[in-house]
Amino acid sequence: MNLKRIYAIIIRQLFLLRKNFTRFVNIFLWIALDVILWGFITQYLNNVSKAEFSFVPAILGAVILWGFLVRVQQGVILSFFEDMWSQNFLNLFASPIKTTEYILGLIGASIITSVAGLSFITVIASVAFNYNLLAIGLPLLLFLLVMFIFGLALGIITISFTLRFGPAGEWLAWIFPFLLGPLSGIIYPISILPNILQIISKIIPPSYVFEGLREIVFKKTFSPELLITGALIAFIYLFLSYLIFVYTFKIVKRKGLLARFSSEG
């Protein structure tokens, strides 16, 4: 393992972010828009409903956690896509870099952009909607960790698909969060889903995180069981995603797809 090579992947992403307004804004804009939209919706729900609880912590907290997961996934894929868009795979993979170092570099870049995005929306939620995410305390950190690990796994799986199917497979990268969102029980409990979809929900880590978050908000109790189950499944996904990437990379090298990657579009 060579730390310089991991650092290279991270610093490259920072070079691209520096002095580039559109890339920089991308880290904050979408997630901030989501929080603002859902912030207003929760305020409206509070006004029209006679509920004895506030919708803000239940919905806005979940939206922030989901937004964080999406930022983590996109942090991984955007670093990878920079190499794809600039047709840099030959130069990159003909260098001494190992697949593990490349993946760790992508993760490093994702940590920086996702934590920056999370910090920004935490401030927005606090200032605009008087919602203090940090009030959840230690469980919040643990839930974030589960979302982070699953976001990484999603990112690594999506770049494996793109590596295998070429630039034409890029759309797959953007669709994953939309596919998983309805099954993750972000806003509603998964018990309202049809039985078949509930089975799928049970193998998606965020569904445990959001259930745990609702327990904290509504019942004022923290369920370690939900957290541990979610974390275990997330780690399994991360491990599997790494294996998928390594296997895909081998196939790509055997078929010569790296050398003619741009023609796969």
Add this chain to the structure above:
Amino acid sequence: MDSILEVKNLSKKYDDLVAVDNISFQIKPGEIVGLLGPNGAGKTTTISILMGILEASSGEILVSGQNLATQRSEIMTRVNFAAVYAQLPGNMTVYQNLYFFGLLYSVSNLKNRISEIAAAFNLKEFLHTKCGLLSSGENTRVTLAKALLNSPNLLLLDEPTASLDPSSAHLIREQIINYAKEQNAAILWTSHNMHEVEAVCNRVLFLSRGKILLEGDPKNLPQQHHKNNLEELFIAVAREPLSFELS
């Protein structure tokens, strides 16, 4: 002296297509070997395998005695390449690109090395310009600067002067010849410019349909095959490979 590059019985097959067919060759320190052949002969496939981005179907590649299949990462710190089809990312400046690749190749004293290599390739005035804004000739110089950044002892060059004007191409050829001499580096060079090959290469390998058909000194090889020059020989090999295969 022992070879820097030793290729033994290398083959690459895609289903029924044989892109590289059981080729073997060596390159010694300080030697520049030209890999010639018509389009589709297997030159780029061979170079891609040597770069470690394409897996061989069979055969063995040794770089300074180390096996590429098992020690790729370690070997690649002493190998580099430049190809006309592999320019550096246009959204980063020349300096950022050289810094990024310097880190990947674990170049020591990186900032000094960048300054040195930028001066050697006349890139100092462009260091803080994005590569996407440079002319194709300037980009080729940046690619070559990246290729020499880690002072490789094996350099793979796939048509390195293809987009350069004659004067720049001449200067680049001089630089690479001097580099091979001074650093005792082995260089594998592909080109379709036969005058360039005659001027630069100590030895050439003619590849056709994945096989090495001819090998020898580019200055003597044409006469040995009753041709006036290397270009005539190239055309003959490209058009009638079977006659060379039989001989």
